[in-house]
Amino acid sequence: MENAAAAAPASRALATDAVHAGREDLAELGLHAPPLDLSTTYPSYDAAAEAARIDAFAETGARLDGPPVYARLDNPTTARFETALAALEGTEAAVAFASGMAALTAVLLARAAEGLRHVVAVRPLYGCSDHLLTAGLLGTEVTWTDPAGIADALRPDTGLVMVETPANPTLAEVDLRAVRHACGSVPLLVDNTFATPVLQRPAEEGARMVLHSATKYLGGHGDVMGGVVACDEESARALRRIRFATGGVLHPLAGYLLLRGLSTLPVRVRAASRTAADLARRLAADPRVARVHYPSVGGAMVSFETYGDPLEVVAGVRLITPAVSLGSVDTLIQHPASISHRIVDEGDRRSAGVSDRLLRMSVGLEDVEDLWRDLTGALGGRGRPAAAARPAELLGS
Ligand SMILES: *Cc1c(COP(=O)(O)O)cnc(C)c1O
Numbered sequence: 001m002e003n004a005a006a007a008a009p010a011s012r013a014l015a016t017d018a019v020h021a022g023r024e025d026l027a028e029l030g031l032h033a034p035p036l037d038l039s040t041t042y043p044s045y046d047a048a049a050e051a052a053r054i055d056a057f058a059e060t061g062a063r064l065d066g067p068p069v070y071a072r073l074d075n076p077t078t079a080r081f082e083t084a085l086a087a088l089e090g091t092e093a094a095v096a097f098a099s100g101m102a103a104l105t106a107v108l109l110a111r112a113a114e115g116l117r118h119v120v121a122v123r124p125l126y127g128c129s130d131h132l133l134t135a136g137l138l139g140t141e142v143t144w145t146d147p148a149g150i151a152d153a154l155r156p157d158t159g160l161v162m163v164e165t166p167a168n169p170t171l172a173e174v175d176l177r178a179v180r181h182a183c184g185s186v187p188l189l190v191d192n193t194f195a196t197p198v199l200q201r202p203a204e205e206g207a208r209m210v211l212h213s214a215t216k217y218l219g220g221h222g223d224v225m226g227g228v229v230a231c232d233e234e235s236a237r238a239l240r241r242i243r244f245a246t247g248g249v250l251h252p253l254a255g256y257l258l259l260r261g262l263s264t265l266p267v268r269v270r271a272a273s274r275t276a277a278d279l280a281r282r283l284a285a286d287p288r289v290a291r292v293h294y295p296s297v298g299g300a301m302v303s304f305e306t307y308g309d310p311l312e313v314v315a316g317v318r319l320i321t322p323a324v325s326l327g328s329v330d331t332l333i334q335h336p337a338s339i340s341h342r343i344v345d346e347g348d349r350r351s352a353g354v355s356d357r358l359l360r361m362s363v364g365l366e367d368v369e370d371l372w373r374d375l376t377g378a379l380g381g382r383g384r385p386a387a388a389a390r391p392a393e394l395l396g397s
Contacts, residue, residue, distance in 0.1 A: 012087075014088060014266055015267075017087045018088065018262055018266050022087070034077065037077050053065070061236070075252045081228075081250075081258045082094040085212070085230055089197045089202075090197075091232065095229050096214070096227070097227040097249070099226060102227050105132065108140050110242050112140070112159070117159065118143070118158045119142045120145060120186075121163070122146060122163045122174060123144055123348065124164070124354055126168040127344050130341075131344060144348075154186055158186050162190075163176075163179055165190065166295040166301065168191075168194060170303060171295045171302075173297065188209070189208070194295075194299055195295075196212075197210075203231075208231060208232065212228050215227070217327035218327075219258050219327070220327060221257075222328035222330070224261070225254065226250050226258050228250075272365055275368045276302050279302055279361075279371060279372065286376070286379065289306055289307070292304045300364075303358055311335060313375075313380075314334065314359070317375070319331070319371065319373075319374040320375065324339045326360075327362060329364050330366065331361065332364075340360065
């Protein structure tokens with residue numbers, strides 16, 4: 001099939017797949033950069049053959065052989081991104097969507113279509129994921145629990161167990177092997193947006209589905225919105241049928257940019273992680289900072305709690321951009337209780353460890369000294385209250 005690049009050999013390193021997966025057929029096509037196909041429709045003089053292909057897709061959700069018929073079924077540029085991401089996550093397939101939330105919606109709809117509307121989930125999750133489960137907008141019923149309570153929370157109609165690790169915004173981590181064990185035969189969905197496949201491949205720990213807000217590290221430049229689920233082919237077929245029927249497709253230009261983003265993912269994540277670890281150490285040693293969260297798996301996210309007003313830090317940065325989102329080449333900071341997790345009920349937010357003093361920083365590729373100068377200026381003069389004991393400093397590492 002012209003648009004499905006051959007699966008990458010299993011033995012290839014991640015850094016190699018990042019620049020080659022999804023592009024295996026390019027030399028044969030006489031191309032170097034991947035082609036961008038913006039077609040919404042595809043010509044065919046054989047309507048009977050098209051009918052048979054549409055029937056086959058509707059029944060199975062398997063990718064079409066040949067051109068996509070119509071852009072809501074498939075797109076060759078987006079398919080390259082899907083092939084590449086599946087190679088990086090070590091899964092059979094991946095299915096891309098218009099956003100991370102569209103991807104999660106498709107997963108929930110696919111489970112509900114099997115009569116399995118109950119979800120067991122561990123807080124914290126990204127604020128809108130929490131909201132989508134809690135508000136019941138898709139008829140989902142959710143049981144919130146800690147990792148140790150997962151096995152007891154399962155019901156006959158449980159279609160999914162969902163965790164995020166490191167979690168947005170506290171960077172709390174769960175033991176994926178233990179969680180996977182607790183799930184029994186219920187599929188485990190891991191949101192891997194923060195770690196990326198560079199630092200963690202949940203499918204290797206038994207996760208059935210790995211979700212990304214591709215808007216973040218996969219795109220990596222703050223200029224493309226997308227979502228993707230890396231999974232086994234059976235799950236992918238269910239997701240493709242939902243995507244076709246509900247229309248949450250990724251735009252092909254976004255698919256192109258995400259494929260390009262993947263090629264630098266390993267170098268971006270490793271470089272930003274080094275800087276983030278350095279900033280986490282400096283923050284932990286700073287008397288104005290009460291607590292620093294930095295995951296044991298590493299990564300480019302640092303969260304911290306200040307003794308002073310966290311809103312003053314957001315107002316005080318000059319080089320760092322005060323904005324929600326994460327995973328871009330430049331550093332962003334935001335206050336989860338005001339923005340990314342505002343939509344979560346206040347009590348639920350606090351009991352999930354999202355303190356009103358918490359700031360979440362996405363570290364980019366700037367020089368560490370320039371970032372520290374900006375951060376230390378924004379932290380202002382207020383230190384810990386005199387004689388107060390220092391709380392735990394560097395969690396989880
Ligand atoms: C941003 C985010 C999402 C939602 O993704 P969108 O692309 O904004 O729809 C889901 N999970 C995590 C961890 C996120 O950070």
